[in-house]
Amino acid sequence: MSETSADDRRLCPTRTSGAHSLIAHWITPATCLERQRRSYHKCFTCRYQGLSAEATLPPIPKPAPLPKRAPAAEKPAAPQVRKRAKVPKTA
């Protein structure tokens, strides 16, 4: 569901952050306005909140590209292991 509106329908809810909703469905603008009037609990984080029935949303801007990865750090030196001291055998 990458589209947020189609053929006079709205994806309910359409998150302001652009994140997908776990449960979403298509509704008409009239249903949307009625839900807003009744303080539907998902409206406060929706992009359609406060818009008229004819309103269309601008496309969600694509996120900025990720920066290039930094080169891998040098491999740390292996820890020095102390050798056991040899203890002379006693008779």
Ligand code: SF4
């Ligand atoms: S404003 Fe409310 S009813 Fe309209 S699409 Fe968003 S969540 Fe659904």
